[in-house]
Every structure is written in C-alpha cells, then in structure tokens.
Amino acid sequence: MYTVETFDLTKHYSGGKVKALTNCNIRVEEGRIFGLLGPNGAGKTTLVKTLLGIIHPTGGSAKVLGQPITDYHIHNKIGYLAENHRFPEFLNARQILLYYGKMSGLSKETLSRKIPELLELVNLSDWADVKTHKYSKGMAQRLGLAHALINDPDLIFLDEPTDGIDPVGRKEIRDLLLKLRTEGKTIFLNSHQLSEVERISDEIAILKNGNVLQIGRVDDFISVKSQYQLQIQNGTLSFSELCAGLNIPVLQAEDHYTVTVEDERHLNRLIDKLRAEKVLIKSIVPRKITLEDYFIDVIEEGEAL
C-alpha cells in the first residue's frame, strides 16, 4: 500500500486560467521521506492541501493511507504543518497543543503526558506558558511542528518546515525527521530549497507550474546521464569524429573532453576504440553533477511548459 497515491490530480482556478496543479501522479511508499521540490508558485502547497481535503480538486483523485481524500476520519493518523499557519494568539504553546490535540481526538490523560514531551522535543519548554503572539517566526514554526506530531501520526505533511529557522535549527529538524523515519513514519516534505530536501529525502519529485517534471530516488536523479571527463594524449586522430561514430556527444575543454554516454558498456566501447587507435588515455573521471545543477537544469527545461 502506498501512503499517498494520486491519479491525475488537478486543481485549476478561475475556470482554468490558473493551473495550480495539472494531472499529478505520484506515489509515496510507507516509511519514506518524500521531498516535493519546486520554485515558489509551483503548486506544492496546492498538492498538500488537496491531499488533506482543504482544497477540493477540479480533476482526478487521490488516496492517503489507503482512503479517498474526502474521508476526514483518516486525519487522526495524519500530522500537518501548514505553510504560514496561524494559531490563536491569545493562547500559549501548552494550551494550543491541548486544544488541537483534543480536536485530534486525544484524551486529556494522553495529552498531559504528550505535551511536555513534545515541547521538550522542539525546545519550547521554557516558552510553554508564553502567549504565542510573542513568538518569533522560528518558534512559531517549531510549535507548528510539535502540533503536527501531537497525534503520533503515521503520515506527516510538512509545508516549508524550515522557513524562518536558523541553520542550527534546520539541522535539528532534519535530524528529527530522520529519527521519525526510523519509527516507520512517512514524511511528505515541501520545500523550495533544494538543500533542505536533498540531504534527507529518499525520493524527490520536482514540480514546476503545476506539472511534475521528474520523480525518483535522489541517486537516480544524478545518474540519469553518465558523463565522464577524459584526458588523452592528443595525436593525429580526431576525437570528435571517433565519438560521432559511436553516437557520443562531446564537449571540448582546454585540457579534457567531456563525453556523455548511455552506460558503462557504452563508455567501454569508446575506450576500446581509443586503444585500438593506440591513443594514450591519461585519465577517465566520472563527472559529478550536484543535485543543485540538476535541479536548475530541470527547472529551466521545464520553463518551456
């Protein structure tokens, strides 16, 4: 069973003028951290809100934890940290967790045990009795995180969780998410910042203008195309022609060539050819592209959409 599964999920506003999400098909396996990446306005929030029944789709359908998204009962196993969430300002952290915990169907006894634990977890114990209108953005965000965990959910949606949080806090949140994964929880993470997602996600989808451009494991993303940097002893032979014969695109730099091959076998055919021509190979180095390069590439390719 997938924890999240969408079938051509679509949300258009203003009679189709604003295409916030178009024919989205994603699947999230249990116990994974799923990172949904995309620039601002890509449709990430729209997707999450649709999965939670906050936004009604204009097309397609979806399931969370095996239930259709119209079934609100399943929300007792779901946690949600909304982007720009807004808690009642006249309450303190403890009271907020109490009210919203009760709304999740938890008993007073469970809550009186759970609340101090969670406040400790997000480092808000010292602020537990301070009204939230005095909180900084980062503190509000940490309270939001505690709120998302109050019902010990199986599936957690986090919409830009590290927004307004300093680098140390970000690291803490990443560690927390990794810990939650070891407990078997599924985490659906929205972010426009690649670095936040890249380090911890098992799987990533890239969204742009409401379209899923790419989806897959983080490693797969980088090795979609294999590129190698080759240094050879320049002789009489035309390297470019030789590559053209093998259908290998080449880029020439000052002291090396960069070749793009389909796989290792393809690369070896090139090496065989070079050796047959008695060309001296000085070095072959796989070219690492960072996910960031890749992300920007995909986003720019998607520009045409």
Place this chain on the structure above:
Amino acid sequence: MKFLSIVQLTFRESLAKKTFIAFMGISTFICLLFIFALNVDIVDGMQSGLSIFGKEVSNQIDLTKIIYGIEGGLSVLLYTAGIFLSLFATSNLIPTLLKPGFVDLFISKPVSRFQILSGRFLGSILIVALNIFYLVIFSGLILSIKTGIWNFGFLWAAVIIVLSFLVLFSLMTFLSVISKNGPLSLMVTYLILFFSPLLLARDKIYALLSSKYFGYFFDGLYYALPKTAEMGAITQFLARGVPIDSWMPLWSSLLFAVVMLGLSGYIFQRKSF
C-alpha cells in the same frame, strides 16, 4: 470530545476579546445597583415597607407591578442593546475561522467541515447565552429574594433573547461564509435588524404602492426575514406577564435560522481554502 474542543476554543476566543468581560462587568454593576437601591424593611417577620431608589412603595400590588416593570425594562434593554453589542462582539468569529492558515488546521483534524462550522456557531451562541442568563438570573434572584415576588416570565424572556440572537447570528454566519468579511456581514445584519419594524408596519404604505405586486413583495420579505420587532415584543410581554397571542414570529424566524445554517454549511463544505 473533538466537537466540544471546537466549541471550547471559540468560547475561549470570545473571552480573549474582552468585550464579553466588559459585558459581564456592566451586568454585575446593574445587579449591585439592585442590591443597594432596593430596600426592604422586615418588621416582625412581615414586610412593612419597601423603597426603590429611595421612593417608598406602599402596597403589594404596586410592588408586583414595579418588579414586573423593572424586569420588562431589563429584557428590553437586553433585547436591544444586548443583542446589538453581542452581534458586534461576535462578528469576527466566523471570518477569523475562515482565515487561511487557521481553517487549514481545523480541516486537517479528524472532524467534518460541518462539525467545524457548527462547533464555531455553537461556541458563539453559548458565550452570548452565558452573558444574558448571567444578568437575568442574577438580577432576577436579587429582585425576587428581596421582594418575594417570583417572575419566571423573565427567565423565558432570556430564552427568547438568546434565540433572537441565534437567528441574527445565523444570518451573520451565512454572510460571513460567502463574503469572509466581518464588518460587512455585521452591517447587513444590523440593517435587517432595523428593517424589521418597517416591514411589520408595511400595511401603512400599501396605499402608496403603484401595484399590488409590490405588496406581495413586501409580504414575502416580511415572512422570509427574521421578525425581530415582534420577537422583541414577545420578550417584553413574557417578562411582564402579558399573554402572547401569536408565536408565529418566533417559529418562522427560527425556520429562517435553519435555512441560513443549512446554506452556510453547504457553502463552507464546498469551499477551497
């Protein structure tokens, strides 16, 4: 439990607004006034003399009249100023609920949208009911204990006042759900509140109308909209012990509230946030 927490949160939110605290303060002041202004001398276990605001009252019949009069006056005050202020104080409870980032948190809980809206509605009604019953019960007890005259009509008047508030609040809820705008919803609700006496007196302008269809139109409006003028009269009659000839204004207004709530629920259900 889940539903109750929505009601409680709404209640708590109203308290935080301080308007209701002020409301309670005024009520307490009125009650204290009665405690000190009403002077009953008991001589040999018998009531020998009574003074209200320093004026001597000689016989029992006059006294009953005065107590019913005071309670009638209080219920009119509560019906007019009380409802007016309550509508003002509750006018942003529904629009706040609908704010992005706030409503999301409710919908993401295992509660239905219907429960969210009705919990919010009930919480608003309860805080107003609490205020109204506080004044009525407290002041009624003081008056009755001091004079020995028990007027349960005053309590019934409080029930009608709360129901009238409920009717107007359901209109305001409907307006808020479609417009998300608190001040606008409040103004339109006030307009209906003040329009009601005019509709009641519509036969006075029938002669001026060019067509009988206008007459039907005003009749239609009269029956469709909350009959606040007549419910005010019912409130006062109940408090003063005057028999009521027709309950139609009450039940037709309650019907209006049911329709408003049904529509609000339907629209809220279909909204994306």
